[in-house]
Amino acid sequence: MDLLTPYRLHELTLPNRIVMSPMTRLRSRPDGSPTTDVAEYYAQRAAAGLIISEGIWPHSTGQSEAWVPGLHTGTHMLAWRQVTAAVHDAGGRIFAQLMHGGRKNHPRGRIDGSWPAGPSAVVDPEPVHLIDGGKAEPIVPAQLSRDQIRAIPAQYATAAHNAIAAGFDGVEIHGANSYLPHQFLADNTNLRTDEYGGSLDNRMRAPLAIVDAVAAAIGPRHTAIRLSPGNPQFAMIETDPAPLYRRLVDALDRRDLAYLHLTDNDHYPALADLRPRWHGTLIANIGENRAPTDPDAAERVLHDNHADLVSFGRAFIANPDLVDRIARELPLAPIRDESLYGRDGRGYTDYPTWAETRPAAAQTVATALE
Template sequence: MMKLLTPFTSAELTLSNRIVMAPMTRFRAEEDGTPLPIVADYYRQRAGAGLIVTEGIWPSLRGQSGWRIPGLESERHVSAWQHVTEAVHDAGGRIFAQLMHGGRQGHPRSRILGDIPAGPSAVPVPGPVHVRDGKADPVIPRAMTHDDIRTAIADHVAAARNAIRAGFDGVELHGANSYLIHQFLADNTNLRTDAYGGDISGRIRFPLELVQAIADAVGAGRLGLRLSPGNPQFGMEEADPAPVYRALLARLDGLGLAYLHLTDDDRYPALADLRPRWHGTLIANVGENHAPTTREAGEAVLASGRADLVSYGRLFISNPDLPHRFAASLPLNTHIDQSALYGHGAAGYTHYPAWQELQPVATRQP
């Protein structure tokens, strides 16, 4: 049997296989951030993954990065997410909510509050940026005050508690791909000279405080962290990621987190460098900025010992039954309808059939 399909058990997780569905923004929320009813169908279809990590969810309106991205702030949000978690659990799956604070990401024309976003420093994203009604030049974000930082931590804690109330098995902090945590870690987005910037100890302070606060609130075993050292998306610059992320992991390693979700990079081999420094569960993502991860690539990562689990993104979009297709060596649907990728309806979202649905009715198994 492929190792990808073997069960995985740790002190924090019990999974039916080692295939993780990676978080992918799909914009299927109402204007107030409430996930649409089809979101439950979408994740239920993909419950064969050992673990699902949802698309990024803003913890509060202050952290909203884009229009019709879902939230986890209001009771309406919690109620809608309950339908999602129930659908996944009824199908035998497990699901974590990814909390994604935009930091400097965002624009008044895409934010419900209509305000200027705030990040570690007043450094804008490269433009142009997508907004509610098209594209616009980026705005210069506010530099977060200490009160802003404390508020962001409190917002995350409240959202994590909401996630558990909504039935999620845990939460993942989005510390990757240019969002708030990554902005504190990176060279060009953290120009601060106070306790949250300057040297390495200052740059890792916010992530450490945030992780500890959420671990205290919902339990470290219900908390994962995603990092992407060296990822240049959205204009991020990290000339020498190794010392920063080594220092961060040295402080996090003994907390008993559910997992570390780590993206590899061509310029900095994060998996090879950081795996020996992380003694808990590690999820590898090797498809970021590359072609979609194949079954063979996932097997190779596990065989190398660089990870315990492997996350898949794009293949899950068009193959809702991806683990089954891997297990039976079935053909994969590699076509993704790009025109509907970020739409608001079922087309390009829940309409991709499982392999069984493609077979003639007379040959389908009961």
């Protein structure tokens, strides 16, 4: 099985090609520090070839909603060191995903009370979690000024430096799924007429500046990016994504990054179209807006040479021993949707491994035979 073969990611040796996809779970403290449950959660899944953390805001003005973690303060770094140490002690490898919300959130969902701002004053339609509980309806974001845009790459660079100091093996820039770099790329969230909007090169300017700042801070081979061409989540519109993303991937390919994490789309086969343009490591995510990724589908991606590694999201939530289950062709447990987001370990660190379920299964059989 190709999924179970080792892979060399620059100085990291991955024992398999199964990647844990970044997934927001809202288990941080109000200040954005991850809890001890977070360390346990990732350590339980350390058999993955690579773990990519949940999205982490690089600066308080980029917090996408309450209870999302940050990498902006010394307190954040100390808490993340416990997480990375737990993963490494369990034999794993972990990248930090830096996730700037841009237009997302509400002042009551941010620790600094700031008003969200994006490339243009276009509303994100999704309600957001608030620090004091509950959710808030969307608000109209401010439009980022030129000076604010120019300051953002340095914020990412500082957070990337903090990530390495906190023990992460590298950093993935979240340029997908409606977050800030994607807001510059998409048709409907970037209505600017200055040097950051309009032409393809202008729309790529801020995302590439972020990549270059992070690569300068921690090295290009510790820097990665995730893209989701044509992803309609959160009312994003990219009518014809191919020309822009071909141009963007060509530009990124010259930067010798750690990897490109790419999601496929039913309306635009990004993996097939962009794979020939990317000469480095490619991680495929095929479950976005689709059924959860299963081992057979992941194997097909590798067999078709559309990627070197495949990321699994929902399967890792309910199966901390996912790699073992795939290796032994065991059934996968389903997730409990009602506990995806919460404040404690319920629905987070309490999913059993296959071995832990066997005594209960044996007792069920014995009871049925009585």
